Amino acid sequence: MQETALETDREEGENLFLTFLLGRDAFAIAIDYVSEIVQLQPIVPVPQQQVFMKGVMNLRGDIIPVIDLKQRLRGEETQPSDRTCIIVTNIGGERAGMMVDNVSEVANVPPADILPVTDSGTNGDGCICAMAKSGESVKMVLDCGAVLGQGAFGTGGASPLLTE
Numbered sequence: 001m002q003e004t005a006l007e008t009d010r011e012e013g014e015n016l017f018l019t020f021l022l023g024r025d026a027f028a029i030a031i032d033y034v035s036e037i038v039q040l041q042p043i044v045p046v047p048q049q050q051v052f053m054k055g056v057m058n059l060r061g062d063i064i065p066v067i068d069l070k071q072r073l074r075g076e077e078t079q080p081s082d083r084t085c086i087i088v089t090n091i092g093g094e095r096a097g098m099m100v101d102n103v104s105e106v107a108n109v110p111p112a113d114i115l116p117v118t119d120s121g122t123n124g125d126g127c128i129c130a131m132a133k134s135g136e137s138v139k140m141v142l143d144c145g146a147v148l149g150q151g152a153f154g155t156g157g158a159s160p161l162l163t164e
Helices: 069-074 144-148
Strands: 016-022 025-030 034-039 053-059 062-068 085-091 094-100 102-108 114-116 128-134 137-142
Touching: 016 069, 016 094, 016 137, 053 094, 062 069, 069 094, 069 144, 085 102, 085 144, 094 144, 137 144
Parallel strands: 025 137, 062 094
Antiparallel strands: 016 025, 016 102, 034 085, 053 062, 085 094, 114 128, 128 137
């Protein structure tokens, strides 16, 4: 199995997040879910999928499903640019790609600066699990399991990515 491209030596209590942009909105995912970041690849459409499911890509012989994360969360299709990339995640041994506008950095956020999201109906179908303060900015922390989880890639039933 390939080593994580973003592995770092981490001290106890560190919370490392990969931060990225969807339009002007800043998001983050726990670095533990990130396998690698790749340039936009050719994507083969798969029929009868949710509109945000862009298809699959061949990444060094592995077939990886790819979603347009902006379309999944905001309903706006990503307009590819030279900064558009795919974050390849690994959750429970299942790999998936999330197309984003721009990857920013790996940030260490102290536990005191991670605030849970209340169940107010504004957390994107359970996709946003926390808010992370980083300097003067706030980043929405995504729950990768919810983003890529059950029902996300079809018309119901278990996801081809994550099973419970």
